[in-house]
Amino acid sequence: MIEFFREVAAWLGDPANWAGRGGVPNRMWEHVSVAGVALVIAGVAALPAAVTLGHRGRGGMLAVTGVNLWRALPSFGIVGIAFPITLALGLRPLGYWATLVALVALALPPMFVNAYTGVHHVDAALVEAARGMGMSERQVLGWVELPLALPVIMAGIRTAVVEVLATATIGAVVGFGGLGRYIIDGFAQRKFEEVFVGGVLVALLVIVAESTLRWAQRRADVANRERSGRSAISGSPEVADLGRVG
Amino acid sequence: MTIDWGWIGTHFDEMWTATGEHLVLTGIAVTLGLVIALGFAGVALRWRRSYAPITWFTGVLYTIPSLALFTFFIPFFGLSLITAEIALVSYSLLILIRNIVAGIDGVEPAIIESATGMGLTRRGVFLRVQLPLALPVIIAGIRIATVSTIGLVTVTSLIGQGGYGVFILRGIRRQFLTEILVGTVLSVALAVLADLLLAALERLTTPWSQSEAK
Numbered sequence: 001m002i003e004f005f006r007e008v009a010a011w012l013g014d015p016a017n018w019a020g021r022g023g024v025p026n027r028m029w030e031h032v033s034v035a036g037v038a039l040v041i042a043g044v045a046a047l048p049a050a051v052t053l054g055h056r057g058r059g060g061m062l063a064v065t066g067v068n069l070w071r072a073l074p075s076f077g078i079v080g081i082a083f084p085i086t087l088a089l090g091l092r093p094l095g096y097w098a099t100l101v102a103l104v105a106l107a108l109p110p111m112f113v114n115a116y117t118g119v120h121h122v123d124a125a126l127v128e129a130a131r132g133m134g135m136s137e138r139q140v141l142g143w144v145e146l147p148l149a150l151p152v153i154m155a156g157i158r159t160a161v162v163e164v165l166a167t168a169t170i171g172a173v174v175g176f177g178g179l180g181r182y183i184i185d186g187f188a189q190r191k192f193e194e195v196f197v198g199g200v201l202v203a204l205l206v207i208v209a210e211s212t213l214r215w216a217q218r219r220a221d222v223a224n225r226e227r228s229g230r231s232a233i234s235g236s237p238e239v240a241d242l243g244r245v246g
Numbered sequence: 247m248t249i250d251w252g253w254i255g256t257h258f259d260e261m262w263t264a265t266g267e268h269l270v271l272t273g274i275a276v277t278l279g280l281v282i283a284l285g286f287a288g289v290a291l292r293w294r295r296s297y298a299p300i301t302w303f304t305g306v307l308y309t310i311p312s313l314a315l316f317t318f319f320i321p322f323f324g325l326s327l328i329t330a331e332i333a334l335v336s337y338s339l340l341i342l343i344r345n346i347v348a349g350i351d352g353v354e355p356a357i358i359e360s361a362t363g364m365g366l367t368r369r370g371v372f373l374r375v376q377l378p379l380a381l382p383v384i385i386a387g388i389r390i391a392t393v394s395t396i397g398l399v400t401v402t403s404l405i406g407q408g409g410y411g412v413f414i415l416r417g418i419r420r421q422f423l424t425e426i427l428v429g430t431v432l433s434v435a436l437a438v439l440a441d442l443l444l445a446a447l448e449r450l451t452t453p454w455s456q457s458e459a460k
Binding site: 081174 | 306308309310312313314315317318320321393394396397398400401404411414415417418421422423426427429430433434437438441
């Protein structure tokens with residue numbers, strides 16, 4: 001036990017583990033960058049569609065059911081399926097595109113479901129009032145529904161960030177870099193101290209990202225409430241979306 | 247990049263075995279998760295102030311990546327079923343606790359009051375009124391936990407456990423798309439099937455909600 005943690009300390013103290021391609025800074029960057037690109041793509045794909053469906057209030061339930069089925073797709077399977085295909089297409093760097101595809105697929109459900117639910121559940125009386133005041137549909141969406149749905153939408157984005165950062169680890173299975181490399185390589189060489197360090201680094205990264213987003217959201221909430229007086233969202237936003245695959 | 251139907255035809259035995267393994271890994275995780283979650287939820291319902299720390303703790307567990315959580319326990323339990331189950335159970339807790347507490351909390355105070363007025367003890371109210379009325383929300387939680395766990399179990403092949411993940415992992419190593427597809431499709435099918443079964447169970451256990459369900 002103590003021996004194990006001594007090995008962990010030795011790994012951390014070795015300057016070779018902090019420099020170059022296999023060093024912690026570079027692996028961290030690979031990890032964060034593939035996750036970031038995946039989140040942006042998923043956001044662009046899911047958010048406008050979800051917000052529009054939520055505003056119209058039709059066809060949304062069907063979409064939510066479809067999205068929930070989508071969740072049954074394991075990320076590990078998606079990476080696996082995408083990998084030989086991206087290899088055949090000659091896409092480089094190795095494993096990057098397969099990882100990206102799986103992460104985009106993972107980020108879509110929480111973003112979509114929360115954005116849809118958030119907009120859809122804005123107090124109907126407020127929307128009516130806005131229309132009665134002569135707002136156009138665009139204005140109703142932009143000035144009333146979106147600001148009120150923002151906390152729920154943000155909760156969905158936060159869930160996506162957590163899941164994508166955590167799951168980017170899996171890229172290492174198909175030859176991509178990122179922090180998962182330590183876990184997979186450490187494993188292959190039976191160097192469990194390296195595996196452990198990899199796991200801790202990913203967990204730390206996720207917790208830091210989560211707390212930062214939570215903090216930013218709380219600040220925005222406070223600023224909002226000071227401006228508008230009260231929140232008009234009914235229902236609890238976070239129960240709407242939980243469930244992780246991968 | 248075509249599908250090798252011949253391979254599929256000759257590997258039904260292995261798929262069958264993997265299905266059993268996948269079910270056992272999932273079953274243990276969800277059952278154990280439910281037992282532990284009921285304990286936590288009981289504590290949270292009795293001592294309200296413990297709810298925030300409980301959800302905080304299980305929330306932190308939930309943010310740890312699956313691959314990492316699997317690896318944390320390897321130094322202690324090796325590449326074993328225990329290592330896999332600790333991680334799988336950890337993930338199910340938050341969803342289950344939240345739904346149990348939300349379900350029990352969602353029962354109308356007026357109903358509880360009238361049950362008490364009819365002479366039911368606190369225990370009777372809980373077992374015969376609150377719990378049955380909370381069942382739909384609790385089962386909704388079990389459904390999400392089950393579907394997520396079935397997906398997660400594919401990853402346990404990386405720490406030497408069985409299940410459909412074995413096909414995926416082996417397929418990746420051999421660059422054999424058919425095998426990867428088989429593992430993935432079977433996992434999705436099992437998740438959908440489990441979800442449908444649990445939905446049917448929900449309908450069976452809550453006959454009074456039949457009319458409003460449709």
